Amino acid sequence: MLGRINHIAIAVPDLAAATATYRDVLGAAVSQVQTLPDHGVRVVFVNLPNSKVELLEPLDGNSPIAAFLEKNPSGGMHHICYEVEDIISARDSLKAAGARILGDGEPKIGAHGKPVLFLHPKDFCGTLVELEEI
Amino acid sequence: MLGRINHIAIAVPDLAAATATYRDVLGAAVSQVQTLPDHGVRVVFVNLPNSKVELLEPLDGNSPIAAFLEKNPSGGMHHICYEVEDIISARDSLKAAGARILGDGEPKIGAHGKPVLFLHPKDFCGTLVELEEI
Numbered sequence: 001m002l003g004r005i006n007h008i009a010i011a012v013p014d015l016a017a018a019t020a021t022y023r024d025v026l027g028a029a030v031s032q033v034q035t036l037p038d039h040g041v042r043v044v045f046v047n048l049p050n051s052k053v054e055l056l057e058p059l060d061g062n063s064p065i066a067a068f069l070e071k072n073p074s075g076g077m078h079h080i081c082y083e084v085e086d087i088i089s090a091r092d093s094l095k096a097a098g099a100r101i102l103g104d105g106e107p108k109i110g111a112h113g114k115p116v117l118f119l120h121p122k123d124f125c126g127t128l129v130e131l132e133e134i
Numbered sequence: 135m136l137g138r139i140n141h142i143a144i145a146v147p148d149l150a151a152a153t154a155t156y157r158d159v160l161g162a163a164v165s166q167v168q169t170l171p172d173h174g175v176r177v178v179f180v181n182l183p184n185s186k187v188e189l190l191e192p193l194d195g196n197s198p199i200a201a202f203l204e205k206n207p208s209g210g211m212h213h214i215c216y217e218v219e220d221i222i223s224a225r226d227s228l229k230a231a232g233a234r235i236l237g238d239g240e241p242k243i244g245a246h247g248k249p250v251l252f253l254h255p256k257d258f259c260g261t262l263v264e265l266e267e268i
Contacts, residue, residue: 001160004182004184005139005182005187008139010259012260025233048137049137074256074259074260077142077214082160093161121208124160125144125155125189
């Protein structure tokens with residue numbers, strides 16, 4: 001079922017500082033800032049040869065990553081996104097195996113304009129898993 | 135400086151259960167178990183088309199990941215490993231930029247038999263970063 005690692009998301013308290021760290025200290029290629037109001041975040045992509053890192057800053061206190069940053073004020077790895085070919089088939093297979101899908105279980109359109117689902121961390125080694133249909 | 139994402143490490147309390155989750159529920163290719171006494175862990179690699187996930191289980195209470203699992207009993211993302219071409223050059227550049235290298239600052243031989251260094255999470259968005267010379 002699992003395809004490529006699409007991205008690793010890192011929640012950060014200060015997107016400009018995090019971008020400077022990855023660009024200037026670690027010498028990586030970074031994107032422009034994208035504001036995604038539907039997802040409550042501002043995003044910078046760190047483009048690496050085989051995958052990417054997404055730096056996420058909350059737009060406000062209602063952002064899905066606000067609570068994570070309260071617990072982890074310096075930031076931290078927030079989720080891992082794997083690509084799947086067919087997200088409905090993946091979801092149905094996961095549900096049949098007893099895994100919990102977050103939200104109402106229906107795919108939403110994610111930050112890249114593709115259907116995504118999130119899986120319950122308790123069912124996946126304490127790791128929030130995003131599936132993205134490619 | 136940064137090259138490919140070599141792996142994402144996920145610390146897990148039960149390697150057999152985590153391996154079954156990735157193999158049977160998520161449908162990924164997994165390796166045999168490797169015991170690495172020098173690193174205090176047992177490891178299974180989840181091989182994905184563009185990178186890999188390392189599932190890490192502590193060998194005992196002295197393992198470098200034992201404290202992490204005490205704080206995160208279900209497991210969780212522990213570190214991200216980026217490839218670099220020249221680890222000494224990378225280290226010297228990072229030190230010049232004010233970043234902290236963990237331990238004595240000298241590369242050790244990592245789980246893949248290559249020189250590695252770990253960087254202080256506080257300097258990198260709350261994320262433990264491993265650099266591996268490839």
